[in-house]
Amino acid sequence: MDIQVIENTRDISCDALIINKFEDEPTTNELVNLFAPESFTGKSGETFVIHTQGQQPAKYVIAVGFGKSNELNGDKIRENIAKAAKKAIELKAETVALDITTDQTFGIQAGIGVSIADYHFDKYKTKKEHHISTLYISNVPEDTIKKCIPIVEAMNTARNLANEPAAYATPSKLAEIAQSFDGIETKVFESAQIQKMGMGAFYAVSKGSEEPPKFIHMKYSSPNPSKRIAIIGKGLCFDSGGLDIKPAASMLTMRDDMSGAACVLGIMKVLSKFKPNIEVNGIIAACENMPGCSAYKPGDILTAKNGKTIEVDNTDAEGRLTLADALCYACELGVDEVIDIATLTGACMVALGTAASGIMGNNEDFVKEIIKMGTFSGEKFWELPMWQDYRDNMNSDIADMKNTGTRYGGASAAGMFLKEFVTDDVKWAHLDVAGTAFLESPHREFGKGATGVGVRTLLNYILCH
Ligand code: BES
Ligand code: MN
Numbered sequence: 145m146d147i148q149v150i151e152n153t154r155d156i157s158c159d160a161l162i163i164n165k166f167e168d169e170p171t172t173n174e175l176v177n178l179f180a181p182e183s184f185t186g187k188s189g190e191t192f193v194i195h196t197q198g199q200q201p202a203k204y205v206i207a208v209g210f211g212k213s214n215e216l217n218g219d220k221i222r223e224n225i226a227k228a229a230k231k232a233i234e235l236k237a238e239t240v241a242l243d244i245t246t247d248q249t250f251g252i253q254a255g256i257g258v259s260i261a262d263y264h265f266d267k268y269k270t271k272k273e274h275h276i277s278t279l280y281i282s283n284v285p286e287d288t289i290k291k292c293i294p295i296v297e298a299m300n301t302a303r304n305l306a307n308e309p310a311a312y313a314t315p316s317k318l319a320e321i322a323q324s325f326d327g328i329e330t331k332v333f334e335s336a337q338i339q340k341m342g343m344g345a346f347y348a349v350s351k352g353s354e355e356p357p358k359f360i361h362m363k364y365s366s367p368n369p370s371k372r373i374a375i376i377g378k379g380l381c382f383d384s385g386g387l388d389i390k391p392a393a394s395m396l397t398m399r400d401d402m403s404g405a406a407c408v409l410g411i412m413k414v415l416s417k418f419k420p421n422i423e424v425n426g427i428i429a430a431c432e433n434m435p436g437c438s439a440y441k442p443g444d445i446l447t448a449k450n451g452k453t454i455e456v457d458n459t460d461a462e463g464r465l466t467l468a469d470a471l472c473y474a475c476e477l478g479v480d481e482v483i484d485i486a487t488l489t490g491a492c493m494v495a496l497g498t499a500a501s502g503i504m505g506n507n508e509d510f511v512k513e514i515i516k517m518g519t520f521s522g523e524k525f526w527e528l529p530m531w532q533d534y535r536d537n538m539n540s541d542i543a544d545m546k547n548t549g550t551r552y553g554g555a556s557a558a559g560m561f562l563k564e565f566v567t568d569d570v571k572w573a574h575l576d577v578a579g580t581a582f583l584e585s586p587h588r589e590f591g592k593g594a595t596g597v598g599v600r601t602l603l604n605y606i607l608c609h
């Protein structure tokens with residue numbers, strides 16, 4: 145979808161013109177007065193569609209309620225515009241224009257809203273979905289839209305990769321994609337090197353699969369970086385559970401267990417377009433968790449890169465094992481901050497549902513800053529506790545720790561496990577996106593499938609520093 149900023153969207157001949165109305169302002173847009181029935185009150189999310197019968201340059205006018213003007217925020221703008229855009233898509237509109245009356249800056253949220261509405265993973269359908277070809281916007285600075293386009297590109301890259309079947313999005317495929325980005329230096333470590341580097345936890349998880357593991361390190365450099373950070377994405381290209389195999393219903397969507405990796409790839413792909421003044425290391429320990437003949441077993445003792453030993457209590461708690469070595473690697477780079485993003489625990493999904501991702505970390509201000517950036521970006525994060533109680537449950541009789549605790553408080557336990565692999569001088573935040581990365585039914589502006597969660601928050605975080 146192409147986005148064009150023009151002088152006056154009202155005058156352009158297009159398939160659908162989207163206009164808005166506030167509940168508390170009787171005359172927001174004269175087209176509303178001209179076309180809308182009295183029953184259209186402007187309540188948030190309310191829509192109506194009218195064929196203009198040649199009375200306007202646009203074939204259809206789609207009006208959407210924006211609710212009370214003093215309650216408007218970026219999320220409402222994005223969601224409501226996405227709702228109107230879905231109507232336009234149903235009408236098979238190819239050219240869509242926005243004539244939005246609001247004091248707020250709406251450009252980025254509007255552009256993102258339409259793009260989310262227009263996203264379909266239809267690569268494998270012989271009959272493709274209808275797509276909007278051009279979006280016209282006015283009253284928006286040109287550079288706002290220039291920023292919107294790569295954000296959407298990063299999101300769509302992440303969503304496509306997480307939606308792809310595991311047979312396509314293999315560790316090797318992720319490595320190949322990581323090596324194709326402009327302005328990014330990428331190193332890929334193969335199985336033998338992974339073992340030689342001492343990544344005993346990551347390597348163990350990969351052993352049950354025929355697909356070779358890949359440890360991927362992408363680097364965006366800046367000549368005088370104001371700081372150096374690492375973003376790590378959980379890269380389980382498929383999580384069958386391993387020998388502690390998952391039941392069919394739980395395994396069904398486990399191709400999405402590389403959503404964290406997909407987020408990191410999406411971001412690294414577009415970074416050079418923004419040229420931020422910080423160094424960004426994108427790190428993925430990519431593998432599959434399978435119950436093959438050489439699979440790691442419950443009771444095995446693994447040694448992570450920092451020398452700590454782990455008793456395998458459950459082979460389905462594999463994400464934290466791969467992340468343990470990735471966190472050690474990132475800390476050894478001497479970066480100032482590390483953020484990991486992972487579809488880590490069903491427990492986080494139970495706690496927060498699809499409404500918010502979990503966040504934990506070792507520095508209160510750092511965690512708060514990311515939560516704030518999430519709110520600004522349209523992604524919610526909710527802090528979960530990091531209490532010693534959760535760590536105590538993972539004590540092992542024969543190793544430094546076990547990879548799981550009790551049945552309860554699983555998201556916090558996983559957070560406490562990861563903390564063992566982060567050095568104290570590094571600011572660290574862990575994002576658990578198990579509930580938000582992949583939707584089984586539509587939620588707000590998103591349809592079923594991958595959401596690209598984390599892309600907007602982390603990209604904005606990078607761009608704001
Ligand atoms: N990939 C799963 C977590 C997950 C669950 C992601 C549902 C998305 C949706 C993770 O590897 C896993 O299996 N976690 C286990 C941990 C348990 C064995 C301690 C879980 O949450 O059940
Ligand atoms: Mn698992």
Ligand code: ZN
Pocket residue numbers: 380383401460462463487488
């Ligand atoms: Zn997993």
